[in-house]
Amino acid sequence: MAIVMLQETHDQAFTTEVLKIKTDMFGHSAEAPVIFHRRDMVRGEPPFERLKADPFFAMEFETRWTDLVEKSAYLAMACAIDKDEHIKKYVVWQHDPYHYCLEMLLERFVKWLKRHKFCGDVVVESRDKYADKRLKAAYRRFYDSGNLAVTAEMAQEVLTSKELKFARKSDDIAGHQLADSLAHPILRYMKTENLNEPPATGFGARLVDILKATKLARKPRTDLIQGWGLKWLP
Template identity: 40%
Template sequence: MTQTSGELHAVDWTKHRLYVDEVGNSDLGASMDANHRYLSLTGVIVNLDYVLHVLAPGMEALKARHFVSHPDDPVSLHRKELVNKRPPFESLRDPQREQTFNEDLLRCLREWEYVVLTVVLDKLEHRERYVTWQADPYHYCLRVLLERYVLWLRRHNCVGDVMAVSRGKKEDSRLKASFRRIYEGGTEYLEAATFQQRLTSGELKLKKKDNNIAGLQLADLIAHPSFRTVLARAQNQTLPTTFGGRIGRLLEESKYDRSTSGRLDGWGRKLLP
């Protein structure tokens, strides 16, 4: 999945998937409270053959090394439960076991092959600048994320689809409709033909977090560190020495999409408006 410049002559029909997870508040209301001010969507691009043969088995092996995970009752990795050391992750209450797991996870995050796209929306600044909303915040971020994904597919001359975390029956229906509109009508910056040439389906796939889908678990693990990294860099701050900060540096070093000159902003990470 190394970035190359220019277009290839033949389409690579090897399929990729963008796994999407969210961080923050998607309500229209905004406040100075950081818990309500921002919405972030992170997409992780992975080759589906790689998911089958490397990522999914590797993630199951990671879980088996540190937790009680059986095929009949598999553990799903969720950052919030890991951080709070809730069952089935209570073994992480032991500092030594937590450190061992963290180092193992970092090694996996470094070795696995994937590309990261993160879009962060500052709802307060957007409201002050534009007064009225053109779209639901989640749908707005999804549109920008999809534009970058499709451009990545075009640059690499390959195809793919999209899977996101289910947000409930009513919201799922709205998300599917929003995705379909983009696929059928394009956006302000990309015509519909570009989406239709690169996306293998006009339907957004939605799955629950507890479905033990490796790509969604990967997106869940890096979504919050990536969100914090985008904010820190936008505010000219150094990344912390915390575990999340270490993940952020790893993403900057090798996982964010980037231009041929190495530029991350506007490519693998985007702060809106």
Template identity: 35%
Template structure:
């Protein structure tokens, strides 16, 4: 068995911060999947869902994107029909509950970090990537399997810098993982980065879950300031049990708050 963690972010990755939650907090969410399951179950079921509601076609596939889906923008405009939207939501939540995956969300409070350390040792995005790397390594160790990591492309320079940072972890390890231990769990010294247009089901699932997972993390750490009840709460109810735990412990495994 080989696992892959598909990763997406919410928030700004720059070094600045403010009291605006969108700027203050950066989160990276990884969705861990068995690659055989991706091929045999996740991808065909996700494509069937798109075809049923949005007339997706192999020559011109619909790509799931949470923000566009939420706002019912093309190609998700059929959801402007309330009856169809209600039907889709039931089926969508059913998929999120039924599909087999684990979630890891890393949340960094950039304002707190700046106040505590004054200078940044790492790019916030790369810092979160290193921490999610460690948690994924723990999961692979726990299951005695191997795996790799995939991010959605953010552009040429950003992708190159992220790949370089990943190589550094592979070469030098982290504060908690020795390089020789990494060789036992991670199969690739090169980070996989793919564009949204590649229609990769794992990356789309990460995109769909990144914001609800961030909201769940903020609530868990008593940092949530937006108390509105939205569809995200229904998603959180479904995915709460999907977060990686060790001996029933969530904090430090499926969720991690960084200063």
């Protein structure tokens, strides 16, 4: 899941709104920072116990977060891979699924930047030292060589750094927390569309509806989302 947002918008208006929800509802402070992490919130782990214990509190949070997701200015792109089909299709060459998804998101990001005459940077959430090192190398390969759809010259023209940047969860990056909240619902939607799995319901379904209505990247002139804002692999 990738979120594209102007740096100024992210660092000012969006981060301010996220902090307001954290402070109002979960007591966020410099001494006791609150990091939105979907898994912890779904499980009701501290400091999110009331989300499990109090349905009215949970409803208030969902309403405020849904409103923020809908009103904030950003573009969303998501990529998912059917690993079984990937292995069947590429018996010899089996690209690391995570790196393959990164490349597809980078491809779409670069084309969008080029089309709108912007330059942009890429910051991902750190996983662990080994995984970060390999992901960094995958980014550098794309930057140096491009792929079948994006030349190296095009990538280097619009990407502001030849090195992938990382941020830890504890760095409290508002955009990463937005992406974290949207990744599972949109993956569920993509599995429904491509694998006939049960659709998302409730809060997750509302987030997906917002993304489909106004936030997912689209093909110019036709507004096609598939292949642009959503990419199912292989």
